[in-house]
Amino acid sequence: MTKCEVVIVGAGPAGIACGYVLAEAGVDVIILERGQYPGAKNMFGGIFFADQMNKLIPEFYTEAPVERFVAKKHYALLINDSEVSLNIDSEEHKKPPYNHSYIVRRSVFDKWFAEKAKAQGATIICGTAVTDFVWRDRRIIGVTADTADDDDNVLLADVVVCAEGANSMLSEKAGLRNRLSMRARCISVKEVIELGKDVIDERFGLTAREGAAYEYFADATPGMLGDGFIYTNMETLSVGVGVVISELYGRRNPPSPNQLLDRFKNHPCIRPLVKGGKTLEYSAHMIPMDGFRNLPRFYTDGLMLVGDAAGFVNNSICHEGVNMAMASGIMAAETILANRQERRYDARALRQYEHRLKNSFVLQNMKNSRDFIDILRTHKELLNNYPHLVQDVITSYFKVSDVPKSTVKRDISRMLRSRVSVVKAARTVMALMRGGI
Amino acid sequence: MNIIVCVKQVPDILEVSVDKETNTLIREGVDSVINPFDLYAVEEGLRLKEQYGGQVYVLSMGPPQAIATLRQGLSLGAERGILLSDIGFAGADTLATSYTLAKAVKKIGHFDLVICGRQAVDGDTAHVGPSLAEKLGVPHVSCVIKIHEVTEEYMIAERITEDAKEKVKLSLPGLITVCKGINEPRFPSLKWKINAARTRVEVWSAHDIGADESKIGLKGSPTRVVKMTTPQHHRAGQMLEGPVGEQVADLVSKLRERQVL
Numbered sequence A: 001m002t003k004c005e006v007v008i009v010g011a012g013p014a015g016i017a018c019g020y021v022l023a024e025a026g027v028d029v030i031i032l033e034r035g036q037y038p039g040a041k042n043m044f045g046g047i048f049f050a051d052q053m054n055k056l057i058p059e060f061y062t063e064a065p066v067e068r069f070v071a072k073k074h075y076a077l078l079i080n081d082s083e084v085s086l087n088i089d090s091e092e093h094k095k096p097p098y099n100h101s102y103i104v105r106r107s108v109f110d111k112w113f114a115e116k117a118k119a120q121g122a123t124i125i126c127g128t129a130v131t132d133f134v135w136r137d138r139r140i141i142g143v144t145a146d147t148a149d150d151d152d153n154v155l156l157a158d159v160v161v162c163a164e165g166a167n168s169m170l171s172e173k174a175g176l177r178n179r180l181s182m183r184a185r186c187i188s189v190k191e192v193i194e195l196g197k198d199v200i201d202e203r204f205g206l207t208a209r210e211g212a213a214y215e216y217f218a219d220a221t222p223g224m225l226g227d228g229f230i231y232t233n234m235e236t237l238s239v240g241v242g243v244v245i246s247e248l249y250g251r252r253n254p255p256s257p258n259q260l261l262d263r264f265k266n267h268p269c270i271r272p273l274v275k276g277g278k279t280l281e282y283s284a285h286m287i288p289m290d291g292f293r294n295l296p297r298f299y300t301d302g303l304m305l306v307g308d309a310a311g312f313v314n315n316s317i318c319h320e321g322v323n324m325a326m327a328s329g330i331m332a333a334e335t336i337l338a339n340r341q342e343r344r345y346d347a348r349a350l351r352q353y354e355h356r357l358k359n360s361f362v363l364q365n366m367k368n369s370r371d372f373i374d375i376l377r378t379h380k381e382l383l384n385n386y387p388h389l390v391q392d393v394i395t396s397y398f399k400v401s402d403v404p405k406s407t408v409k410r411d412i413s414r415m416l417r418s419r420v421s422v423v424k425a426a427r428t429v430m431a432l433m434r435g436g437i
Numbered sequence B: 001m002n003i004i005v006c007v008k009q010v011p012d013i014l015e016v017s018v019d020k021e022t023n024t025l026i027r028e029g030v031d032s033v034i035n036p037f038d039l040y041a042v043e044e045g046l047r048l049k050e051q052y053g054g055q056v057y058v059l060s061m062g063p064p065q066a067i068a069t070l071r072q073g074l075s076l077g078a079e080r081g082i083l084l085s086d087i088g089f090a091g092a093d094t095l096a097t098s099y100t101l102a103k104a105v106k107k108i109g110h111f112d113l114v115i116c117g118r119q120a121v122d123g124d125t126a127h128v129g130p131s132l133a134e135k136l137g138v139p140h141v142s143c144v145i146k147i148h149e150v151t152e153e154y155m156i157a158e159r160i161t162e163d164a165k166e167k168v169k170l171s172l173p174g175l176i177t178v179c180k181g182i183n184e185p186r187f188p189s190l191k192w193k194i195n196a197a198r199t200r201v202e203v204w205s206a207h208d209i210g211a212d213e214s215k216i217g218l219k220g221s222p223t224r225v226v227k228m229t230t231p232q233h234h235r236a237g238q239m240l241e242g243p244v245g246e247q248v249a250d251l252v253s254k255l256r257e258r259q260v261l
C-alpha cells in the first residue's frame, strides 16, 4: 500500500491552496482529483475573490489565466418586464489589485493553480475519484480510489483533507454531516455565450481588460429563492441562474433549471445583452447553502473538511466562495504544519483548525450572514412584493405627465401604506442588518 | 524477465480527418493517444512481469509531448520510461526509427524480451518491430495473439496470419509484436498513477545513444513519399425488389456470379 503524509481529496481552490502551502513547507502531499485535469469538472459564476490568492502568490494576476478584472458591478432587481438597478463603477477598482475581483474560467484557472502547487512539490493525480475512507480504530488513516477491493487503490496518510466541493458524499461518509437537505443546496445552470470582445466591450461599456459583473434578483427566478448573473469573460459571457433546490419541489409543474435560464435570457432587459451569441458550453453545479447554523463538523480523527465541503460559502449578497475555500484550505495546512512534529492528527489536535476558522473572516462572515437565507425564506415579500413595489414607486414618480408632483407623491405614499406594513418592513430590515448582510 | 515495450504516440484516429487538397492528415487540434496496439504490448509485458518477475521499461521515440504516452505506460505499471527525443530524429521512416530504437535498447543493456504493437495506426507499416529485431540480432515473432509458455531459454507464442494460427518457439532474448485480442488492457491503479507522477521520464538525445547521424531522422530515411491519395469508397448499391423468396434467390445468384459463394 502506498503511503504519504497528507492526502487531499479534490483539486479545487480549497484543495490546491492546502496542497500548495503544505508542499511549500516540504510535506509529502498528494492531491487526488476525479476530473481528467484540475478544473475539468469545475464551474462557477464567476468572480474569483482573490485576496487569499494575492497573499499566496503575490500579483498572481500578472501570470494567471484571468479573463478580466471586475471594473463594473451592477446589482439589479428584475421585475416583470423592467429592472431597477444600482451601478458601481469605481476608478479604484480599475487599479491593481483590482479590488481582488477577477473573472476567470475555472477549467483553465484551476489547471494553472494546480501547476503552481506542483512546482512547490505537490503531487496531483487526476482521473481518480476517491470512493471512501480507510479507517482504523475509528480513525481515518487513508482513502480508497475507484475500486476498493485492491491494495493498489488504497492510499494511506497521516491525515486526510477533504476538499470535495458541494457534493459532500465523503463528508457524509465520515459522519461529519447529515444527508444533504434540498434546502441546503442551490442548483445553478450556466451557459457560456460567445459574442466576441468588441461586442462585449460595447454592450457593457468596457475597454481593455475591464470586466462587468451583473447580479439579478427578484424575477430572475420568479417567485423562487434564487438569482441570475452575467459575467463578462474576454470573448464570451457567462450567463446563469441559481435556485434553491427545495424551491423546485412542492410545486405543480416545477420549471426545470434550464427553463428558468431560458426565461431569464429572454427577459426584455437581459435579451439585448446576450442576443446574437452562440452558446458554447452548458453546465450545472451546486452551491452549498448550509448557513452558519447548519454547518457540518469541520474535523474528526484524521480528517478535516475545507471549502464547499465544509459549507463555507457566504450566501448573502456577495456570494464569496473561492476566497473562503482558499482560506480554509490554507488554515487546514497551517494546522497540519503546527502538529507535524508530534504527528498527532486526532480530533483534539485538529481542534486548532476550528479555532483558526473562528478567528478569521471565514466563520465571522458566515456568522454575519447567518440568517440571510432564512429571512428570504420567511419574508417572501422581499423577493416578491417589495421589488414590485420599488418598481411601481419609481415608475410612478418618474412618469412624465401633467399630474402635479405633489399629487404623485400623495398617491405613492398611499400605495406604500396599502402595500407594506411599516413595522413589518422595519423589522425585516433590522433582521437583515443583524444577521443577513 | 526484463522486458522493453516500444510505444508510439499517435493522433487519435477517431478524430483525424484528411485534408482533401494535400491528402495529408489534419493533425491540428487532434488529441494524441498511445497507439492502440501498443497498449496490448504494455499489458502483455506487465502480465509477464507479474508472472515471472523482473521489470518493464517503456521506450518511445517522439517529440517532447510524447512524455505523456510514457507516463501512461508508467501509470499502468512500468518501472521506467525513456523518451528518445532530438531534432535529429525528425522525419524518420521505419528504417531510421528501428535503427534509433535499437541503439537505445543497446544502451539499456540487458533484456529478455522486446514487445511492440503489431503496427502503428498512423502509418500501418508493421515494419518497425521486425526491423528492430534484425538490428538487435534477435529472433522475432509477429502478430502474437497468445503466449503459451515461457522458460529461461524460449517462449512458445501463437501468432495469427490471414488464414491460420501458428505456434512458434522463439528463443530468448527475442522480440514479439502483439495483436488486438491478446489481452484486455487494465486501467491504471492509484499506486501506479502516483508512481508515474513521481517518476521522471528519462529523455535521451541522439548523442546519448551514440547514434550515427547519417542513420537517423530524414537523413537516415530512404523512404520518399511520392504521392498521397485518399481512398475512394465506391459503393455500387443495388436494391432487390419483389417477394422475399425471389429476392433471396436473386441475391444468391448475384453472389454466385461474383464468385462470392
Ligand SMILES: Cc1cc2nc3c(=O)[nH]c(=O)nc-3n(C[C@H](O)[C@H](O)[C@H](O)COP(=O)(O)OP(=O)(O)OC[C@H]3O[C@@H](n4cnc5c(N)ncnc54)[C@H](O)[C@@H]3O)c2cc1C
Binding pocket: A009, A010, A011, A012, A013, A014, A015, A032, A033, A034, A035, A038, A039, A041, A042, A043, A044, A045, A046, A047, A048, A049, A128, A129, A130, A131, A163, A164, A165, A166, A167, A170, A188, A189, A190, A240, A242, A285, A286, A287, A306, A307, A308, A309, A312, A313, A319, A320, A321, A322, A323, A325
Ligand atoms: C454557478 C456558481 C457561481 C458561483 N459564483 C461564485 C463567485 O462568483 N465567486 C465565488 O467566490 N464563488 C462562487 N461560487 C462558489 C465557488 O465556486 C465555490 O465556493 C468554490 O469553487 C469552492 O471551492 P472548493 O475547492 O471547496 O470546491 P470545488 O471548486 O467544487 O472543487 C472540488 C473538487 O473536488 C473534486 N472532487 C469531488 N469529489 C471528489 C472525489 N470523490 N474524488 C476526487 N475528487 C473529487 C471535484 O472534481 C473538484 O475539482 C459559485 C458557484 C457556482 C456553482
